[in-house]
Amino acid sequence: MKNNRNIYNQSNSQVDGKSLQASQQLQTDKQTYGSEYIHLYVDDIEGDWLENWDWEDDLRDYIDAFNHHCQNRNYQFAIDTLNACDEQLKHPENYQKSVDLYRQLVGLLELKIINLSRMEQEILLKAKERLALANSLIEQVNQQDKDAKEKIIMNIIEPEGNRIGYMKKLLDKVHNGVVRKTWKFECSVYEDDTDTFSSKVGKANSGEFVVKLGIWDDVFGGGYYLNIENGSEEKEKVDERTESPTFSVDEYKLIKEYLKKLDAAKWQTKSVDLDALPE
Incomplete structure (x- = not known):
């Protein structure tokens, strides 16, 4: 397999600009020609290129150009290459x-921190940001x-450690209060006449404290x-x-259960009061 275009021109006077330009051109060709852009880069198109083609080279070409610029201490072109693949x-x-x-870029620049030019200092600052x-x-x-x-863990811990545990503890207190x-x-x-909606609601109070609970079911689902x-x-x-x-x-189910228990406890206490009445 052979590339028709040299992404890196080895001429010292032109290598930097052409490297970045070629890397950007490769990405432009991909967007313009789609999968057909490989014809521009592969000579033996009828050969085994498909088995050897790297389909994850969107960043590889930029990274290669970046490393090349770093090796040649062309830090402005190095950060420009990263800007080009920012998306x-x-x-x-x-x-x-x-x-x-x-x-990598920050590390290279910090190695020569004392001798950095003003431009390189700006590059270092941008790279750190x-x-x-x-x-x-x-x-x-x-x-x-x-x-x-953590959310998954909260869903599988014992009931006493989450919201349903808190709700059960509260309703237990109310139930005991009703009994006492x-x-x-x-x-x-x-329940409505069409059997499409039903609800059961309760209200418990002790002084200023009021607890309201309820469930309902309709054609769309239900709630509590x-x-x-x-x-x-x-x-x-x-x-x-x-x-x-x-x-x-x-x-x-918990609220439905306690609505039944609380209502039963209420009638139980009324029955006790009734038994205490004189004949």
Whole structure:
């Protein structure tokens, strides 16, 4: 396989400009001619080029040009080459490559830090800024991965350690309060005539504290809610619908279960009061 175009002209007087120009021209040809652009670069087009062709060379040509400029201490052309492939370097899969390239340029310039020209000092400053940006992008990706893993962990830990555990503990307190008559509880059920909507809601209160909970089902799905108020201040609120990504079947079942338990506890205490009445 042979390239018709020399990406690197070995003439010392012209190598820098032509290297960058050829690298940019290669990318332009790719965009202009599509897959046919390889005819411009491969002589034995009917040979085994397909098996040997590197389909990931979008950055390779720029990196080769960049390394060439660094070897020849042409740092202005080196950073210009990175500027030319800036769009590729902004892709998440190339963040690490961006860090490696700018770190390489910074390292080379810092080796001669005392003897840097004014132009090279400016290049060093730009390279450091780009390096810091690339590092920050990698940190963002890593943080997103970490957050995703923590979210998965939260979904599989024991109920006592997450929201459903908190909800169960609260409803247990309310249930015990209803049994001991320190909490009052009222419940209502509604079903429409077409059997397309039904709901069950409850309200428990003890002094200024009010707990409201409910579930509903309709043709579009269903939902549930749990609100805690202290006087006029809302303390906690859970309000989920089936179309929400945070909807939890377990939370729905929990509220449905406690609506039944609380209503049963209310009638149990009324029965005790009834038994205490004189004959």
